[in-house]
Amino acid sequence: MGEVIVITSGKGGVGKTTTTANIGTALAKLNHKVVLVDTDIGLRNLDVVLGLENRIVYDIVDVVKGNCRLNQALIKDKRLEGLCLLPAAQTKDKNAISIEEIKKLTNELSEIFDYVIVDCPAGIEQGFKNAIAGADRAIVVATPEVSSVRDADRIIGLLEANEIKETRLIINRLRPQMVKQGDMMDIDDILDILSIKLIGVIPEDEFIIVSTNRGEPAVNNPESMAGKAYLNTARRITGEEDVPFLDLEVVESFMDKILKIFKK
Amino acid sequence: MGFFDFFSKNKKNTGSKNIAKDRLKLVLVHDRASMSPEVMEALRKELIQVISKYVDVDSNNIEVELNDNNNQATLVANIPINQIKRSRNV
Numbered sequence: 001m002g003e004v005i006v007i008t009s010g011k012g013g014v015g016k017t018t019t020t021a022n023i024g025t026a027l028a029k030l031n032h033k034v035v036l037v038d039t040d041i042g043l044r045n046l047d048v049v050l051g052l053e054n055r056i057v058y059d060i061v062d063v064v065k066g067n068c069r070l071n072q073a074l075i076k077d078k079r080l081e082g083l084c085l086l087p088a089a090q091t092k093d094k095n096a097i098s099i100e101e102i103k104k105l106t107n108e109l110s111e112i113f114d115y116v117i118v119d120c121p122a123g124i125e126q127g128f129k130n131a132i133a134g135a136d137r138a139i140v141v142a143t144p145e146v147s148s149v150r151d152a153d154r155i156i157g158l159l160e161a162n163e164i165k166e167t168r169l170i171i172n173r174l175r176p177q178m179v180k181q182g183d184m185m186d187i188d189d190i191l192d193i194l195s196i197k198l199i200g201v202i203p204e205d206e207f208i209i210v211s212t213n214r215g216e217p218a219v220n221n222p223e224s225m226a227g228k229a230y231l232n233t234a235r236r237i238t239g240e241e242d243v244p245f246l247d248l249e250v251v252e253s254f255m256d257k258i259l260k261i262f263k264k
Numbered sequence: 265m266g267f268f269d270f271f272s273k274n275k276k277n278t279g280s281k282n283i284a285k286d287r288l289k290l291v292l293v294h295d296r297a298s299m300s301p302e303v304m305e306a307l308r309k310e311l312i313q314v315i316s317k318y319v320d321v322d323s324n325n326i327e328v329e330l331n332d333n334n335n336q337a338t339l340v341a342n343i344p345i346n347q348i349k350r351s352r353n354v
Contacts (some may be wrong), residue, residue: 146284146291153292182279189285193292 002033002110005117005237006135008159010151012122014143015172018208018218020119021049022227023139025217026234028083032114035074037106038088039131040121041096047087051078051215061089064101070108079220084113094127106134115237124158132159137166139199139237143173144185153194168199170233175204200233201245202226297337299330311341320347 007020017040024036038046041061047053058073063086077083086109089096109116120131132138138159142152152169159167171190178184191198205226211218218227219234235243299307308328315321322344329340 146288149288150291150295154295157296179281182281185281185284189281193285193288 002112002114002116003137004106004110004135005115005137005139006120006132006164007117007139007141008120008128008131008155009122009141009148010124010155011142011148014141014148015202015208016122016141017045017049017119018212019139019141019170019172019202019230020046020117021217022219022230023234023237024083024115024117025050025077025080025219026231027115027117027237028077028080029219029231030234030238031082032238033082033112034115034117035084035086035109035113037086037109037116037118039097039102039118039127041088041127042090042093043121044088044090046119047075047085048215049212050085050217052085052087053215056087059087059089060105061092061096064097064105070105079216094121094125094130097130099130099133102130103134124154128155128158132162132164135164137168138164139168139170140196141170141172142190142194144171144175144179144190149185149190149193156194156196167196169194169196170200170202171198172202173204174201199236200229202229202233293337297330304328304330311343315343319345319349322346 007016007023009016017038020036024034027034036046036050037060038044039060040046044059047056052075055075058068060073062068063070063073073086075085075087077085106116106118116134118131118135121127140152140155140159142148156167169191171187174187175184179186187198187201203225205218205224207221207224208218208226211221211224211227217230218224219230221227232243232245308326311328312321312323312326316323325344327340327342331338331340
């Protein structure tokens with residue numbers, strides 16, 4: 001029986017879809033069977049980030065409504081054997097699926113795959129409630145900005161209220177140089193405010209834009225700092241302990257701090 | 265000191281991350297202090313139940329409010345008492 005993990009944030013544009021694509025790809029690289037589920041109905045994007053947009057025939061709504069079999073809607077990744085995508089519908093709205101339907105779907109998927117990674121839409125309305133309905137665990141993505149951390153706090157509260165048993169944080173788009181200058185909140189600041197455990201820190205990386213342009217997740221490029229950080233995050237998700245942290249080089253003492261946080 | 269030095273020095277002194285952190289903390293006190301009406305209603309009902317064991321309260325006029333003053337959230341309950349029950353202990 002696989003695990004269902006929802007990737008959420010509250011605020012839009014902090015990197016949920018990029019994170020879903022990269023973590024999914026990284027888990028598949030680690031030889032797990034992974035399905036990525038895009039629940040952002042009406043604003044489908046995970047397909048383009050993965051470069052699979054031309055292969056879509058059926059979508060999540062078709063599966064739930066019985067217009068096709070689950071197998072017909074699952075799209076196999078170009079590069080990785082164990083990676084599949086279940087795309088969102090583009091022409092329908094977020095009420096097209098009910099909480100019961102998504103629970104049944106994620107449950108079915110977890111019988112086939114080791115990891116079911118659910119990409120959640122922004123906001124806290126029906127789309128969010130649907131996305132978290134079948135989740136065993138949640139990963140909250142936040143950037144080191146006031147608005148993002150505030151929304152993350154709200155989301156963490158809602159996840160607790162919905163009895164998601166384990167919620168972890170990914171701090172995305174961190175700029176070590178700005179942290180050093182005192183112009184960006186550091187990891188300690190954010191963990192202190194949110195009182196939640198960290199599972200990954202992703203540095204700001206221009207390569208993410210290049211990889212999205214190409215439709216190839218950054219994890220596939222050994223040169224990408226963000227890609228490496230996502231790979232490490234995926235290893236932590238699988239339960240691997242003492243995964244080393246990237247030396248972001250720019251600020252060494254800063255990385256030492258991260259190590260300390262994880263050793264606590 | 266050059267023109268740009270002045271700016272960079274000035275920037276260092278403020279350290280905008282501390283401003284961000286302080287503002288966040290303040291905003292979250294307010295955000296977290298709000299409770300859903302369902303939770304407030306459940307709290308009100310249970311409060312009445314517990315207090316009714318000891319005193320006869322006017323359950324129709326009970327007010328329960330969540331306030332946040334000076335960054336400290338407080339629960340304020342105004343419970344009119346009809347009659348204090350006779351003590352059962354000697």
